Amino acid sequence: MTRLEQWVGIKGTALTWFKSSKTRLSLWLQGRFPLHLLKTSMGSLRDPSWGHFYSVCMCHLLVTLGSQKQEHILSLLQTPKVAFAASLGGNGLQKTTTGNKNLIYKDVLTNVGGAYNSQTGEFTAPVRGVYYIRFTANSPTDFPMSAVLYKNGAEIQLIAHEQPSGEGSDTASNGAALLLEEGDKLKMVLWLNTQIWDNSNHHSTFSGFLLFPM
Numbered sequence: 163m164t165r166l167e168q169w170v171g172i173k174g175t176a177l178t179w180f181k182s183s184k185t186r187l188s189l190w191l192q193g194r195f196p197l198h199l200l201k202t203s204m205g206s207l208r209d210p211s212w213g214h215f216y217s218v219c220m221c222h223l224l225v226t227l228g229s230q231k232q233e234h235i236l237s238l239l240q241t242p243k244v245a246f247a248a249s250l251g252g253n254g255l256q257k258t259t260t261g262n263k264n265l266i267y268k269d270v271l272t273n274v275g276g277a278y279n280s281q282t283g284e285f286t287a288p289v290r291g292v293y294y295i296r297f298t299a300n301s302p303t304d305f306p307m308s309a310v311l312y313k314n315g316a317e318i319q320l321i322a323h324e325q326p327s328g329e330g331s332d333t334a335s336n337g338a339a340l341l342l343e344e345g346d347k348l349k350m351v352l353w354l355n356t357q358i359w360d361n362s363n364h365h366s367t368f369s370g371f372l373l374f375p376m
Contacts, residue, residue, distance in 0.1 A: 221360040246278035247271040247369035250360035257357035265350040267368045284349045287342035291375035296337030300365035
């Protein structure tokens with residue numbers, strides 16, 4: 163059986179109340195409030211005229227707060243959900259001796275919002291905002307490793323780098339919060355005369371998420 167709850171609202175200066183079986187969220191968004199809130203606040207008021215005046219003031223206050231709550235909830239609902247993570251996966255060793263090479267992370271772990279393209283290896287910012295971007299790189303230590311983050315085709319001085327050490331393999335990482343404009347493109351590049359390695363254990367990754375829009 164559907165349960166009806168008593169709710170209170172305001173129309174002009176008149177206090178109105180009604181029963182409803184709608185979800186609480188939808189009623190809060192309409193500026194309606196549970197009747198028991200006003201009853202609790204008015205419990206110590208004995209004078210009916212003051213009680214009515216107080217109830218109208220309280221309802222105005224609650225409606226104002228409700229509109230602010232509504233704006234906040236709607237802004238949260240409208241904020242794009244953006245998060246991605248991908249790895250080079252089972253591509254094994256990639257090495258370049260003739261020029262820089264774009265890294266394409268084809269093994270997609272997460273792609274909420276669809277802003278990462280596993281065919282090009284590029285992340286495209288869907289909205290202007292601050293994003294946290296992070297990457298890791300793994301490689302055997304017989305050759306240098308340099309994985310570099312580029313924005314719109316230009317290096318932005320975020321590098322995961324290791325020199326040969328003879329220790330088997332090394333992993334380097336880097337990350338930063340970046341202000342991106344809508345449509346900005348990020349990609350990872352393997353520098354000339356360096357190498358990178360990965361397998362199904364996801365040692366070399368590229369990831370990020372939207373912290374907040376601006």
